[in-house]
Amino acid sequence: MIGAQRLPANRFDHFYLGGRRITALRGDPGGANRPEEWLGSAVPRFGQAEQGLSRLADGTLLRDAIVQDPTAWLGGAHLEAFGPSPELLVKLLDLDQRLPVHLHPDRAFARRHLGLPHGKTEAWIVMETTPGAQVRLGFRETMRRDHVRAMVHARDSEALVHSLRPRTVRPGDAVLVSSGVPHSIDAGMFVLELQEPTDLSILLEWEGFAIGEESSHLGLGMDVALDALRLEALDDRELTTLILPREEVPSSTIASLLPSAADPWFRAHRVRPGDIRVDAGFAVVLVTEGEGILVAEQGDRFALRRGDAVIVPWASGAWGVEGRVEALVCRPPDPAASLRAT
Numbered sequence: 001m002i003g004a005q006r007l008p009a010n011r012f013d014h015f016y017l018g019g020r021r022i023t024a025l026r027g028d029p030g031g032a033n034r035p036e037e038w039l040g041s042a043v044p045r046f047g048q049a050e051q052g053l054s055r056l057a058d059g060t061l062l063r064d065a066i067v068q069d070p071t072a073w074l075g076g077a078h079l080e081a082f083g084p085s086p087e088l089l090v091k092l093l094d095l096d097q098r099l100p101v102h103l104h105p106d107r108a109f110a111r112r113h114l115g116l117p118h119g120k121t122e123a124w125i126v127m128e129t130t131p132g133a134q135v136r137l138g139f140r141e142t143m144r145r146d147h148v149r150a151m152v153h154a155r156d157s158e159a160l161v162h163s164l165r166p167r168t169v170r171p172g173d174a175v176l177v178s179s180g181v182p183h184s185i186d187a188g189m190f191v192l193e194l195q196e197p198t199d200l201s202i203l204l205e206w207e208g209f210a211i212g213e214e215s216s217h218l219g220l221g222m223d224v225a226l227d228a229l230r231l232e233a234l235d236d237r238e239l240t241t242l243i244l245p246r247e248e249v250p251s252s253t254i255a256s257l258l259p260s261a262a263d264p265w266f267r268a269h270r271v272r273p274g275d276i277r278v279d280a281g282f283a284v285v286l287v288t289e290g291e292g293i294l295v296a297e298q299g300d301r302f303a304l305r306r307g308d309a310v311i312v313p314w315a316s317g318a319w320g321v322e323g324r325v326e327a328l329v330c331r332p333p334d335p336a337a338s339l340r341a342t
Helices: 020-026 062-068 070-074 076-082 107-114 145-153 157-162 222-228 236-242
Strands: 036-039 089-094 122-128 134-139 164-168 174-177 183-185 190-195 254-256 267-271 283-296 301-305 309-312 319-331
Touching: 020 036, 020 089, 062 070, 070 076, 089 283, 107 222, 134 174, 134 236, 145 157, 145 222, 157 164, 174 236, 190 319, 301 319
Parallel strands: none
Antiparallel strands: 036 089, 089 190, 122 174, 122 190, 134 164, 134 183, 254 267, 267 319, 283 301, 283 309, 283 319
């Protein structure tokens, strides 16, 4: 029977610097240009055949394992609602360099221009940060398309960064980044990211990064790529719905970690020892503290320790943890929910 299992490391070179804290947490040597790890990934990097895909302990690609037995991995209700896609990609991001101002297309843009069913709405759970580090989310003022295009072509990074709304965040805070919204993250951040299962990014700047203009627009040209950009300002009311401060996270055995606006896209919970509480379903689990045991309804008893990344299939049934352990649980949207992402 398919059961819970530990995921091997899944890191690769990237265009920005970082990765030390991933190494400290996960134990994989990594490197200065390996600031990301993809966890439970059934999709490759954009333009690549296999890079980015997660492998199981026996070397099988998770993508292939799901194709072979989608019901065991995802469950019947998930398949009926979403088909054989896990609907989720989880990453660790460890930044020693500010991310460039960029955005991700929505599903309509991805279908129309790239023939893909998913865009890229994402969320960050802040795990560590240097004091004063900020996320920058949405334009301060409604912008004209020709003004943005001029900043991009002038390579005016200072103006692009200044055009965004800054927000200082702390460990335990969570931020939802809707598709189309321009954003950046300061150096010093270490975040767990949940997102739609694609690797679609449009970069509005690239100077100072190990990437060129030719890789900034998904092969579409910047004029077309800018059709995905939200030009409207992000006001205070909307910004409040996109950020969940750590003080508002319940202290219960299982606590939701994301703003409620993330529910149509994905779910994340903190799990502590207690009764079996996590419903059956596909999940990517990152152990953040201690040691213990994952105990599943269908008989799994799986040892856990800090730094483990574990994938749990629907076939394991409901589950919980025992011992002195704490974990972050990342899951697709609830297939029974009435609200659907479009």
